[in-house]
Amino acid sequence: MVQWTPNTDTDLPSCPSSPPSPDALNKLLFPTNRELREKLFDLLKEPLFRRRTDISVRQHRELTTARIKRLHQEGVFRNTIALQKPEGSRRYDNVIAVLTLLDHSLEVKLGVSFGLFGATVHKLGSKQQRDFWIPRLENFEAFGCFALTELGHGSNVRGIETRATYLPETRQFEIHTPNETAQKYWIGGAADSATHSVVFAKLTIRGIDYGIHVFIVRLRRPDGTIEPGIRIADCGEKAGLNGVDNGRIWFTHVRIPREDMLSGLSQVAPDGTYSSSIPSANARFGVMLAALTGGRVGIASNAIGTAMLGLTIAIRYSFQRRAFAPSEGSLEVPLLFYTSQQRQLMIPLATSFVYGFCARDLSDDWYRAIESGSVSKRTHVVSAGYKALFTWFMQDALQAAREACGGQGYKSDNVIAPLKADRDVMLTFEGANTVMMLQVGKTLLAEFGSATRNSGRYDENSILSALNAIPRKSGSTKQLDSAFFRSTFLRLEKEQVVALGNQYSKALKKRGGSEFHAWNDCLEQAEKAARAHMCRVIHETFECHVKKAYEIDEHSADALGLCGQLWGANSIQQNADFLRLRCISINDATVIAGGVGDLCEKMTAIAKHLVEGIGIPQHLLAPIAVNYVKHNSRARL
Ligand SMILES: Cc1cc2nc3c(=O)[nH]c(=O)nc-3n(C[C@H](O)[C@H](O)[C@H](O)COP(=O)(O)OP(=O)(O)OC[C@H]3O[C@@H](n4cnc5c(N)ncnc54)[C@H](O)[C@@H]3O)c2cc1C
Secondary structure, eight states: OOOOOOOOOTTSOOOOSSOOOHHHHHHHHOOSOHHHHHHHHHHTTSGGGSOOOSOOHHHHHHHHHHHHHHHHHTTTTTTSGGGOSHHHHHHHHHHHHHHTTTOHHHHHHHIIIIIIIIHHHHHHSOHHHHHHHHHHHHTTSSOEEEEOOBSSOSSOGGGOOOEEEEETTTTEEEEEOOSGGGSEEEEETTTTTOSEEEEEEEEEETTEEEEEEEEEEEOBOTTSOBOTTEEEEEOOOOSSOTTSOEEEEEESSEEEEGGGBOOSSEEEOTTOOEEESOOOHHHHHHHHTHHHHHHHHHHHHHHHHHHHHHHHHHHHHHHHOBOOOSSTTSOOOBGGGSHHHHHHHHHHHHHHHHHHHHHHHHHHHHHHHHHHTOOOHHHHHHHHHHHHHHHHHHHHHHHHHHHHTGGGGGSGGGSHHHHHHHHGGGGTTTSOHHHHHHHHHHHHHHHHHHHHHTTTOOOTTSTTGGGGGOOOSOSOTTTTOHHHHHHHHHHHHHHHHHHHHHHHHHHHHHTTTOHHHHHHHTHHHHHHHHHHHHHHHHHHHHHHHHHHHHTTOHHHHHHHHHHHHHHHHHHHHTOTHHHHTTSSOHHHHHHHHHHHHHHHHHHHHTHHHHHHHHOOOGGGSOGGGTOHHHHTSGGGO
């Protein structure tokens, strides 16, 4: 466990007599693969893994490749994806959760090959294809990329134009880029390194369009030369993530064998006869994109790890750094003395704990989905919602952490500022955040429609079934207890979903029955409904974790309870709709406003234990998190 003693100060809120145990908190946060995590943390002490912000794009790419080789040499990836079982995925996710603390490029480059290429083959490939490809990825005999996005179509995946035409006479598919907007764009690993790609293309057989299917295409030969008919260009320097070689790909009548269409669900017989175990083209389309759900689960989780890293640095600095004294000649006070600094850092710290447990819960759901082979509506909705909310939160938390460190926060070697630039893309790739929230909103609208046709009652299996029995205002605002939050969040969710349903019906009439235009009139309300739904889901999920924590360590559970209260109170305070839609009274609002400050003070009193519980070792932090004066001493200039 990482031991850390901040400069204790009588000016700071005093620590309770029974603070949470960092060790217990760490075990609650990271219950599995603990030995592997420790081994990796040790490995990352090697000079090869020293943080670098002073290198060119080319050097960053080479460094990323060298680091992957070193990790592979140490057997870090053994028994991860090749197991094709939940324990392998869990192991892999633990590896990534550690690597993400060092370098986003390292995590993404691996994620594209293992998580996107690998997961697509796992989900859509036949047994033979899975058994051939997945061990080869784990052993780095092949390095995969994921070619879905095109210049003309990103969020609108259905619009992609790349063609895969079956040629019965040669028993081959011909992959072709028909125009400039169909060039594959942003493809991670394509510019320099990937040997193969899963390519998403519209399948045509004898002039009939069967919709999007996935094909394995070799991009490079073992000597690195690009296959004939394939043209690749580099996407060039980006705002961050420069260790990943994103590329653009054009295919000119590239022939591949019939066997290289992923054929677990749909097949093309040698004579060109098409068959699929999923007859509906719509349902097939959803399944084709299954790997993206797994990607979103990982992004949600890693966003919280990143936020925790930035907050750990800022909080440790805020304990050491002093500014202003209460009287002339007396000692200046540490930054965390200031209630504004407490608010700026304690609200995101509490939120990161709440979201961290929720992200883990989602990963567990995802492992179950992998095993059962089917992804539930709940998992789909929650992964989209968490991906958006947690990455938005991550950027806000990093900004708060950056500002909390003043000028030092702006220095690259203090980690937070480059972290922010590097991770920004997480708000866009694998589904732009707004589009993700609208997907949640659209599902809520559909559930509302079904309930309306069923005398207003939601089906037992509906993700909105909790709205069937909303408790009257319960619990105590003063105590900010769980019952109060539950009833308040449920009431807002109900109001926002009903408002969405009503607004949509009116818009439909106004727009002469055009669903497309009516939906566009409701986007703001759809996002509000999605946020309200996710807020209730997060509260419900986190409460279960707090209850379980009481069986393990009472003081840690108390600390988690405090995090939940601060997150909940702040969520209400930040959203005027709670008051506007009468989910709380003016009196409640006043109590909550005062409560947030008190909770921030209580959090500050145990902040050291919480940060220690996150457990990021010193060599992965920033100099200002350790001793900013020593780091800047003359000898080091
Ligand atoms: C660094 C990087 C790496 C990437 N790696 C890969 C990769 O390896 N493989 C791959 O296939 N792709 C990759 N992508 C592509 C990425 O997934 C897309 O950029 C993303 O899906 C968004 O698509 P777009 O860029 O075309 O944006 P657009 O779809 O043009 O969206 C732009 C804006 O319009 C809004 N918008 C779009 N549609 C709607 C709508 N219906 N309703 C409301 N608002 C809407 C969005 O919210 C967004 O704010 C990568 C992207 C980047 C930047």
